[in-house]
Structure formats: structure tokens, C-alpha cells
Amino acid sequence: MTDAAHALRPDNYLNVDYRPRSWLLTTDHKRIGILYLLSLTFFFFVGGAFAVLMRLELLTPQGDLVQPETYNKLFTMHGIVMVFFFLVPSIPAVFGNFLLPLMIGARDVAFPRLNLASWYIFMLGGLFTLGSVITGGVDTGWTFYTPLSSLSGTQVTTAATGIFIMGFSSILTGINFIVTTHKMRAPGLTWMRLPLFVWSLYATAIILVLGTPALTMALTLVGLERIFGIGIFNPAMGGDPLLFQHLFWFYSHPAVYVMILPGMGVESELITCFARRRPFGYSFIAGASLAIAVLGFLVWGHHMFVSGQSAYAGMIFSLLSFLVAIPSGVKVFAWAGTLFRGAISYETPMLYAFGFIGLFTIGGLTGLFLASMAVDVHVHDTYFVVAHFHYIMVGGMVMAYLGAMHFWWPKMTGRLYPEGWARLSALIVFIGFNLTFFPQFVLGYLGMPRRYHAYPAEFQVLHVLSSAGASILGVGYLLPLVYFLWSLKYGKRAGANPWNAAGLEWQTPSPPPPHNFTETPVVTEEPYGYPVEQRG
Amino acid sequence: MSDTRAGVAFPFDDPLQQREAATLGMWIFLAAELIFFGGAFVCYAAAGYVHGADFARASNRTTLPLGATNTAVLLTSSWTMALAVHSAHAGRRRTLLGFLLLTAALGALFLALKGTEYVEDFHQGLLPGRDFRGSGVERLFFSFYFVMTGIHALHLVIGIALLLALAAIAWRGRRPLPMMNVFENCGLYWHFVDIVWIFLFPLLYLRGRHV
């Protein structure tokens, strides 16, 4: 069919209705995924802008670009925006929303209107948070530790309100995904036939519904402390500041698994497709996702080893933290096993998948150093920790996000992106990332504290390397923005299955019609039926 | 673009699937609520462990008769709520309406009693602000008291609003009652709020009575 004919026939979820109200009042999970894509792209670059300013300041040992208080606000807002308004929603809100019903053969999620409400609630939270930036910013760090957060003259209450509101978005999305997975699977689609991406979304959803409320209460209590002067976290009134940390990290540690599990799910999809192999140890990968979700709730005290927490509790948390590394290791081993004897091709999604495996592994292993109390005492609050979590969240999760973008872009938009530019960008991202963050491991080991804007002169070389890397990384992130937009108008039209991938989502046209399937599919085979026969 | 099948909401295929999905969704929401309240309870447990004697003394300044009456009121409202849901399942519209309104009235009675209790607390100088009459740790106790009962009361207000909305739905009566899931799910929410109070009452009002 000619391009003109395609354009004229309203046959997919994008062109069925062009009116703005059809987008703003949509209950189509695919459109909601696109709405999140737009919002999250915006927040990603806002958070990135804060990082740019930080890395510029850190080019020189003196604090000469911004005031110290301003620097505090920069790293705080960078953390808040990146964690709560990019990473936590990222893959679930964009790709989870878009793909979950498609992957399980459903027409939509269980509660489509609740899904739209989630997006609006997310935007409302974002509005409050941006409001806190505009009205002066917050200087407590994204961790909001008391007593500083109770006493700080900055816009803590506004920012906390924004995150409080955003939390409801997480919880509602989590409820939707869990119920959808339980109740909306196509006939024949048993649990052990689900794509591993669905398993990862399910595990993520469990964390979202059980972890987020602790953050909600923590922020509520800080807000009440600021407004009414109640003393739950105030030692002068008999309170205990560590109670805030316990509530905060009860959420925020599992939250980091929210910020990697979906990436691991994407990884499983990419590796199986581009190695043309069934996953090695499917049930192990699925079980590991659940294990990570559960064990992840048992380890939060490893953020508090030097906080004044009991050393005995610290020992328990340290031991449990070693345990939680095991399922992640199982997954890396399984991906490696999938690659072995595979027919590997190096399209852009696979480049990001390779980046993910290596960088996530480095980040994960350095987590073990931090899990040992004796080591953590020395590197806590240094750049070693900063490097550790950026290797996982940026080297892991953001790479997975970009891999997912490239892999499912044809399905979402019906267009192919330019492969040459995309591979170049992936390479730039990889080089930029490592140049930015590897020096930070060394800096931290040598004693450079985090959240400092000024430092001894002997650290400058490493900081300059890091900032140079950040500029390269920035280019690597901007290029996809350009060529993805370009592809919307000039990209080649994509068929239903440009990658010859297995999975129900590839059985629909690109882009899919509004209700996904004209007839409910019936699943009779195991998943990942690779190699998939060649299609046009 | 609606695409309903067999009188069920999109995207469900049959009424049982929709019912199970709605109930499961509500249970997951309640799990989240449990962790939310649990956060406050754990802070209270920690503070109570450290300040055992002072908290006991402070607890004796709560108004036990009002607290105990409220406990009876809320337990009764849970009973009437269960009867309301039962009426919905049995398709008895009038009884359903009656029990919904009765439950809402009991909830409102709880709030009224709570309100008078707060006013009395205010006159006793128990509001944890600058005018608090008592030691620093007693003030901490009353911080917990007002925060926890306050958040509970907020949930009760929402519950009453839900009940009134349900009463309107039951009154208008467009669809067969046994097919509707909202009554069961609202019941789950109401019982949860009751469970929170089941723990709040002894932990806040009773810890020092033997002294």
C-alpha cells in the first residue's frame, strides 16, 4: 500500500483521531505510553541540565561557578527529577504501558481510566516539583534527611508535595499492572509462557505498591514537622532522625530495583531477539525477578551503616545485601548463556544490550563493596557511591531505556530510525558514559566526598575527565532526540516485525490498531520461538 | 470508542473477570494503605520503646470514654457495612440503602465524637504546638496521637463520601445489584479503616491505664 493510502486510512492508534482531546482524554494504553514518553523526555533533559551545571562547577577545584547553596540545590534537584520523574516511571510507564497488553494478548490494561489518571497525577506531581525549583529550589539532597529537611528554609514542602503526589501515580500504575497480568492474559498464556519483560514489570509493580507508601508517610511526617512543629524526627523533643531514614530507605532501596528490573526485562527481550535464541534459564530469570523484588525489601539499612544505626542491625542488613546480589548474578549468567552459540547481530538495540550487561555488572559488583560495612565506612558519601549507582542507573537502566526505544520505535511509530546514526550515538553514549563515571570510582576511593562543589587540587584531573565525559554523553543523548524526530517524517515505514522477533506485540501492525487485536489471540506455544521465520 | 462485551466494562470479557479484577485491585490498594499507616506505627513503636514510661503517662491524658465509645461505634459500622454488602449481593435495594446510610451515620458519629475529643484536648493544652502543657516527650506522644488519629479521620471522611456516593448509586438503581462490584470493594475499604482503629485505640489510649 502506498504511503498516501496509509496516511489516509485511520487504522492505527495514532491516526484514528487527531483532536487534542482525543489525546488528553484517551484511555488507550498505547497513547498513555506516548504521553509518558513526552513527559519523561522533558524531565530527563531538565535533570540533565542540572547535571551539566554541576559538572561545569566541578571543572575547577574552587567553588567559582555557583554559590555553595546553589550547588546544593543543583544536586538535589538533579536527584529528585532523575529519580522520581524519570527513572522510576521510565520503562514501566512508557514501555510497560505500551507493551503489556500487547504482550499478553489483551485489548488494554485492566483499568484504562485509572491509567490515564496515573499520568495526570504524575504531571501534577511534576508541576509541584518544578514549582519548587522555580520558587528557589531545595538543598537537602534528594534523600531529604532530617533534621535538615525539617529546618531548611528552602522549598522542601513544595518538592515533597510533588513527590508525594507522584507516588500515587506509581501505586496506581502498579495496581494496574498486577491486576492486568493476573486477569487479562490471553487463553493459553500461562505464567511460564509470559515474556520475561512481563515478569519484570510484575516484580516492579509489586515493589511500587508495597514500597511507595513508606515514602508517602516519610514525606508526610516531614511536611507535618515543618508546618506544625511535631517532633517525631527531632531529638530535642525526644524524637529520632533515624526513623525518617528507615521509612525513606524502606521505599528508596526497593525503588532502585524499580529502577533496574524493567531494564533487565528489556535486556532479556533484546538479547533473545538479537542472538536468535531462547533465553537460557527462563524460569531462573523469571524467579530471579521476583527474588529481587522480595529480597530488595530486606536490605535498606545498608544506606545507614554510618548514620548511627545499630551495628548489629547493620550486620543483618549487610548479610541480606549480599544475598540480594545473587539473583542479579543469576540473570547476568543467564544472558551470557543466551548469547553463547547464538547468531548475534549488532543492530542498535543489541549495542545497548551489550552496554547494559557490562556496565550493570560493574555497578552491581561495586555494590558488593558497599554492602561490606568495613569498606562502606570509608567510601560512604564519596564519589565511589555516586559512580556505583550511576553505573547501574545510567549504564544499566538508561541504556536499557535507549535499547527499548530503538527496539520498539518501529512498533510504536510505524517508522524506522536511521541505523547508522543510531549506532554512532550508542557508541558515543558508551564512551561518554565510561569517561564520565569511571574516574568517579577512583575519586571516591581517593576520598572525594559527594555533594561537594569544591575540592583539593589533586582531584582536578579526574574531575576534568569526568566533566569531559559528561559533555560527550550529552551529545550521545541529544542525537537520538534529533533522529527519532526526523524519522517520524522521513524514516522508512516499518512492517509489523522488522526484527523478526518473537512475541505477540510483533503480530500486530506497526503502529497497532486502537484495540490491539481484532480477535483475542490463543497461545499454544512456548515463548521465544526463535529463530522466527523470515517475513517481508 | 466503546467496545463493551456482554454488559461488562471495557476491556473485560465477562462479569466474573471484571469482579475478580476489581476486588484484586482493591486488595492491592489496601496493601499499600497498610504500609502507609504502618510507617506511622513503626515510628510510634520505636518512640514508645525508648520513652515507655513517659508515653504511658501521656496516654492517660487521652479521653478514654470517648475513645472506647468510638471503638464501639466503628465496630458497629463495620457490622452494618457487612450487612450492606450482603444486601447488595442479595439484590435487596432498600435494605442496602438503609445499611449504607446507617454505616455513614455511624462514621459521622465517630467523627463528631472525635471532634469533641479534639476540642477537649485543645482546652487541656494537648495540641503539640507552642502552647502544649506538659513535658517534651509528652508532646511527642501527642504528636503521634494527632497525626495518626488525624490521618485515620481523613480516611474516614473519604469513606463516608464513598458511602454517600454508593447510596446514590443504589437509589438510582440502573443495573442489577448483584452484578455491581463497588459495594464489596467499598466494604473492603471501610473494614480496613476499622482495622486501623482496632490498633490505634489500644496503642494510644490504653498503654498507661494500669499505672
Added chain:
Amino acid sequence: MKATTIYWRVYVALLALAAATTAVAFVNLGVLSAPLTLLIAAAKTLLVILYFMHVRFSSAITRLFAGVAFAFLAILIALTMSDVLTRGWLPPSTPPVPKSARSP
């Protein structure tokens, strides 16, 4: 047994337990008072959950989620209290004496 009969009996039991916990509060039971209070509250909760919230007659998934919710709450309380309860167990560390201050 009719459902309404069950509800009535549960209601009476709940009132009785509420009266019991109030009465028992006036008796000095020492270390037993806290566990007993929680036990009675847990019993009331169980009655509400099993009968008023129909968990006794619900699907396995519903029961699983109800159980999981309490399990995770238990984790939050247990591990937090493991910190609070054991904080005094180690004596405070004395800071290391700097080399220059030590006797030669």
C-alpha cells in the same frame, strides 16, 4: 449457617474483645501487657479480615495478597526495631588517637 448469623456473631465477638482489651489495660501485667494487647488486636483484625472482608471464602490470590501485605509490614517493623532495640548494645567507639599525640 446464614451469613447474617455469622456477621452477628463476629460483631459480638469484636465488641467482647474490645471490652476485654480495655478491662485488661487496668491490670498490671508487666512485660506481658504489650504482647497481650497486640494479640487481642490481631484477633479482632483476623475476625474482620476473614469474615467481614470475606477472605475466608476468597480466592487464593486474594489471600496471598492479604498475607503478603502483612508480611511486608512485619519486615518494616522487625528490621527497624532491630536497629532501635540493639542501639545500646555496643559501647560508643573512642576516636583513634592521632599519631602526633601518641607518646613516642
